[in-house]
Amino acid sequence: MAQPRSNAVGVDNTFRRKWDREEFLQKARERERQEEEDRFKSKDKAPPVQRKPLKHRDYEVDLDSRLGKTQVVTPIAPLSQQAGYYCAVCECVVKDSANYLDHINGKKHQRALGMSMRVERATLQQVQERFESLKKRKVPESFSEQGAFGLTHRNNLDILKEKAAQEETEDADPDMAAMMGFGGFKSSKK
Numbered sequence: 416m417a418q419p420r421s422n423a424v425g426v427d428n429t430f431r432r433k434w435d436r437e438e439f440l441q442k443a444r445e446r447e448r449q450e451e452e453d454r455f456k457s458k459d460k461a462p463p464v465q466r467k468p469l470k471h472r473d474y475e476v477d478l479d480s481r482l483g484k485t486q487v488v489t490p491i492a493p494l495s496q497q498a499g500y501y502c503a504v505c506e507c508v509v510k511d512s513a514n515y516l517d518h519i520n521g522k523k524h525q526r527a528l529g530m531s532m533r534v535e536r537a538t539l540q541q542v543q544e545r546f547e548s549l550k551k552r553k554v555p556e557s558f559s560e561q562g563a564f565g566l567t568h569r570n571n572l573d574i575l576k577e578k579a580a581q582e583e584t585e586d587a588d589p590d591m592a593a594m595m596g597f598g599g600f601k602s603s604k605k
Contacts (some may be wrong), residue, residue: 467533469525476519478512504528 488498495501500515504527509515509571518524523534537545 466526466529466531468533469530470535476516478515 486498494508495503496507497508499510500512502515502518502524503506505524507518509518525532564591
């Protein structure tokens with residue numbers, strides 16, 4: 416049987432580490448000061464992000480191409496081939512067209528494109544130029560015989576009215592029309 420160890424007279428085994436509170440308090444204050452400096456330095460080093468103001472889309476949003484179509488959805492398909500509308504800029508899938516429009520007009524998408532949500536303030540000269548370009552685009556068309564509501568269309572309407580009037584007079588038996596009550600509905604205009 417092993418004998419219990421006895422304390423030797425010449426060995427100091429009562430050593431217990433004593434913590435210097437002032438030293439550790441000073442180290443903690445130094446660490447906090449260093450972290451605060453680093454926080455301010457990181458903000459000062461990076462210049463503020465200047466994003467472009469919002470601008471008009473230069474492309475047409477295609478929402479109708481998938482209308483009424485079915486699609487097989489597999490869980491292992493990449494994001495771009497999953498059900499819904501895929502945004503390549505943000506790498507996300509949106510389930511329906513209304514949410515897709517909200518997404519592409521939203522803050523997250525616009526920031527990913529490098530734009531802020533602010534609109535550029537237009538000068539008087541820019542507004543006048545815009546009005547002029549819109550006026551030029553909306554040039555009144557000259558009267559043409561081939562126009563949808565031009566002379567050709569009016570002539571066709573007149574021809575149709577004449578044919579209807581002729582058919583009415585040819586097909587109508589006056590006794591039968593009077594018996595059915597159609598006698599009083601004829602137009603007096605010719």
